[in-house]
């Protein structure tokens with residue numbers, strides 16, 4: 001951690017298994033084991049005690065998806081590679097490289113990679129943040145009843 005916070009440069013590396021930054025560990029997307037997701041990795045690019053935010057890079061393999069969740073903290077997401085679909089609130093959006101996605105507080109969100117390649121994105125968050133909540137069966141049924149979301153929430 002201290003090395004990550006002090007090095008002035010972390011070179012980008014495009015590896016066969018995904019985008020990487022020199023000296024940055026690639027981690028499991030989540031370690032709580034409870035929330036559903038598929039084929040997602042996480043790299044923390046910036047995390048410092050003297051900065052109120054964190055910048056992370058997530059990479060979703062083709063066909064994979066992040067957890068459908070909501071929380072009080074917000075996300076600023078910048079798509080960096082590939083394409084896919086983002087669910088934000090009661091809408092879905094086709095997204096591609098350099099698109100910017102804002103997830104407001106208390107808003108359901110999920111990212112799905114397309115089948116043609118990985119979906120990679122930067123995500124900025126508060127360093128101190130509340131834990132995500134996942135939908136219960138009733139809420140999931142309500143979301144699935146929305147025609148705009150039904151195909152996405154397959």
Ligand code: MN
Nearest residue numbers: 069075109132
């Ligand atoms: Mn989130």
